Amino acid sequence: MPESSKMRKPDVKVVLLGDTNVGKTSLLHRYTERKFKDTISTVGGAFFLKQWGPYNVSIWDTAGREQFHGLGSMYCRGAAAVILTYDVTNWQSLAELEERFLSLTDTANHDCIYAVVGNKADLTDTKAYLSQETPDANQTESEEHRSDVLSACPTPPASPVSISGVTFPKQVTREDALAFYGRILRYKGSDERTSLPAEKMCFETSAKTGYNVDALFEALFDLVLPSMLRKRNENQQSATVDLEVCRKGGGKRGRSTCC
Numbered sequence: 001m002p003e004s005s006k007m008r009k010p011d012v013k014v015v016l017l018g019d020t021n022v023g024k025t026s027l028l029h030r031y032t033e034r035k036f037k038d039t040i041s042t043v044g045g046a047f048f049l050k051q052w053g054p055y056n057v058s059i060w061d062t063a064g065r066e067q068f069h070g071l072g073s074m075y076c077r078g079a080a081a082v083i084l085t086y087d088v089t090n091w092q093s094l095a096e097l098e099e100r101f102l103s104l105t106d107t108a109n110h111d112c113i114y115a116v117v118g119n120k121a122d123l124t125d126t127k128a129y130l131s132q133e134t135p136d137a138n139q140t141e142s143e144e145h146r147s148d149v150l151s152a153c154p155t156p157p158a159s160p161v162s163i164s165g166v167t168f169p170k171q172v173t174r175e176d177a178l179a180f181y182g183r184i185l186r187y188k189g190s191d192e193r194t195s196l197p198a199e200k201m202c203f204e205t206s207a208k209t210g211y212n213v214d215a216l217f218e219a220l221f222d223l224v225l226p227s228m229l230r231k232r233n234e235n236q237q238s239a240t241v242d243l244e245v246c247r248k249g250g251g252k253r254g255r256s257t258c259c
C-alpha cells in the first residue's frame, strides 16, 4: 500500500458541537488554514484530517446541520473528544449546549474527553483581541486600522471593542463554563475526582485573532493519545481474528464459496 493512502485512515475522531454561529467552522478554519474569514460557508467537507505524530485525527464539523436541528446520533458516534462550543457574548449559546447538544454525545466513546470552549473572546477580552497572529489576506481595512490603533497604545485599552464603538458584554463567565463542565461530568456519571479537571478543559478562544486556538486543539490531541493507541491495538487484533477465521474456513463467506 502506498505510504500516502496508509496515512489517510483516521485513528481517532474529534467532534465540534454547538449552536449555529458560535464559530465552530471558523475555529477549524483558523486551526487548519491559519486564517479567519468574516463569512465562511459550513457546507462542504464534513471532516478534516490532521496528522498528529504518527496518528491521524479526524476533526468533524457539522456541515451546517445544527441550524435545522439535524444532527443525529451518528455525528458523535465513536468520538474520542467533543468540543462543546459557545459564544462568550451569548448566554443562550451555553444554555443550548446543555439543552440540545449534550444528549447527542451519548453515542461518543465511553472514555470520551469533553472540552468547553467559549469562542469570540476577542469581543470581550483585550488579551484575546491583541493576540492577532500574522495578519492574513482576509483582514479588512477597518480591522487593520484598529490593529494600528492598538499597537500604538502603550497599554491595552480596557475594552478592546469600544474602539470600534461597539461593545459586547461578556454574557458567559469562566465560572459559568467551569460549572457547566461539572454538570457534563455528572450527566456522564463520571467521578470529578478522577476526571480531567475543569480548569484544564475549559478554554476561551478567538477564531478571529487565533487566541488559544492551537492550544485547544493540541491539548486535546495529546489527551486522546491513549484512545488512538487502543484503537490501533483493536484494529491489529481484529486483523488477526479475521485471518484465523479464514484459515479455519469459518464465516459465512468461507462456507458459501466452498460448497
Ligand SMILES: Nc1nc2c(ncn2[C@@H]2O[C@H](COP(=O)(O)OP(=O)(O)O)[C@@H](O)[C@H]2O)c(=O)[nH]1
Pocket (backbone or CB within 6 Å): 018, 019, 020, 021, 022, 023, 024, 025, 026, 027, 037, 038, 039, 040, 042, 119, 120, 121, 122, 123, 205, 206, 207, 208, 209
Ligand atoms: N469576532 C469574532 N467573530 C467570530 C469568531 N468566530 C466566528 N466569528 C463570526 O461568527 C459568525 C459565525 O461563524 P461560523 O464559524 O460560521 O459559526 P458556526 O455556525 O458555529 O460554524 C461568522 O460571521 C464569523 O465570522 C471570533 O472568534 N470572533
Ligand SMILES: [Mg+2]
Pocket (backbone or CB within 6 Å): 024, 025, 026, 041, 042, 061, 062, 063, 064
Ligand atoms: Mg459552521
